[in-house]
Amino acid sequence: MHDLLVQQAGRSLQSRFGLSAADYTVLAELTRAPDDRLRMGDLAQVLGWEKSRLSHHLARMVKRGIVTREDCADDRRGAYVVVTEAGCAAMRAAAPRHVEDVRRLFLDHLTPAQTALLAEITDTVIEKIDPQ
Amino acid sequence: MHDLLVQQAGRSLQSRFGLSAADYTVLAELTRAPDDRLRMGDLAQVLGWEKSRLSHHLARMVKRGIVTREDCADDRRGAYVVVTEAGCAAMRAAAPRHVEDVRRLFLDHLTPAQTALLAEITDTVIEKIDPQ
Secondary structure, three states: OHHHHHHHHHHHHHHHHOOOHHHHHHHHHHHHOHHHEEEHHHHHHHHOOOHHHHHHHHHHHHHOOOEEEEOOOOOOOOOEEEEOHHHHHHHHHHHHHHHHHHHHHOHHHOOHHHHHHHHHHHHHHHHHHOOO | OHHHHHHHHHHHHHHHHOOOHHHHHHHHHHHHOHHHEEEHHHHHHHHOOOHHHHHHHHHHHHHOOOEEEEOOOOOOOOOEEEEOHHHHHHHHHHHHHHHHHHHHHOHHHOOHHHHHHHHHHHHHHHHHHOOO
16 A cells, blocks of 8 residues: 555656656655755655665756755765755646645545554554554 | 655664665565566556666665666667675565565554554555555
8 A cells, every 4th residue: 555655656756847756755854954055864764765766866866956965074974965946946846736645545545543543553553563 | 654664664674684675675576476477667656666766776776786777689679687696595585584674564553443543544545646
């Protein structure tokens, strides 16, 4: 179910905004962070991606001008990944439509009781496997 | 919840068998197919991955000797990705432990009623968004 939802929501993002589901996830994490930026290692961590995957993916996003890298000379923990103005504009356009897609593809098919139960299940599992 | 589960199950696979969650998913799709092989395009399709991601990921799996590419001269739809003997051995070792991890991380935290309801929810959503 998760894979199908990501695939279908991704197709919708791609055809309307030229963003893949993975692009959207990366931009969502970055725009949620202070100053629209995260270090590579922290970004890999919040995404739960392998570093090699993130590095290849970011190279393609940099090429398309939606994120950029900014070195910080005084800090050895490495460069930041930063959302560009074009990346911010893409997110502002895409986010409300993506929320609509999540409703249409997923939430609209559930009864209020099912939605409540699903929230209960996810809360339980998250609490058990990662109490932080 | 999905991301956390994949992350934790992936850590377990990595530390015991040297496989990432993504490696496991690729090997699972290939070993499920006739003759342990799929064409690149079909593999991208069943995984729901972008082709560029799959291509980079497979290059790393080929280097480690768990999958290989086999050209087919008489068919223009392109090369197969095939699981090697080492890849099959890794899957035979990892699969039963992965099933245990899925129980321990996920199913064991749910009551039988919650498991039944979750199955009902996923069936409904899958049926609505992809009737095939």
